[in-house]
Amino acid sequence: MTSADPTRVIAIARSWLGTPYHDQASLKGVGCDCLGLARGVWREVVGPEPFPMPPYCRDWGETGPNEVLAEGARRMMPEIAPADATPGALVLFRMMPRAIAKHVGILTGPDRFLHAYERLGVIEEPLTQAWRRRIAFAFIFPQS
Template identity: 85%
Template sequence: MTIACAWLGTPYHDQASLKGVGCDCLGLARGVWREVVGPEPFPIPPYSRDWGEIGPREVLAEGARAVMIEMPPAEAGPGALVLFRMDSRAIAKHVGILTGPGTFLHAYERLGVIEEPLTPSWRRRIAFAFLFPAGD
């Protein structure tokens, strides 16, 4: 948890993943991965802002499933990576890290990395949850 919270205040920057410099929501997860687990397991290809609005594949979930430990969202606790569906008809395309029973950390455009309450609105958007594997 301390590792993820050290990213608080990092400015928002598309496709970046550098603590204190800039990151987007996926970049936050990538940066925490590097600190907790080690080198990233595969390169992330460039992506557009609208990538999640097209296609039926759960791209983020498939990628996470390949390298992380999936768990039921209802069982996710502090330290779990959660994937949100921003629209009930869309694929999961927003990433956060739970910091407490009712809080989470995420990178939000114009705000950067923030911690905020996991309100009922956010909670119902959680589509997938994963644990980071043990590091090297």
């Protein structure tokens, strides 16, 4: 499977900047959450989503052993080691130690990433050590 052009992935992801935060949404300029951002970028880079997104609640990842986001991403995207993630890669974050990964971002530079964050919407910010150490999984967008 060939990977999508990272420059294109980043340009499309940046076109979502300023989109307000809204749980379970995925509409550029209207509203999205972190997963909705990734889904929207997928649609523009790869094409239609391969399966419908089931409803989820805010605390969906607070309990349980299943890495739901990683398992879903594996169905559609080549997985890479987090240490090998470069700009254009989709990264999944563990927000607490020993919790499942439940936050999604897209690397836009060696030390920057873009994500949808509650109250702030889609923003690009530095990939600080605090964020970097939370990366649990990384994937690349396939070419359409």
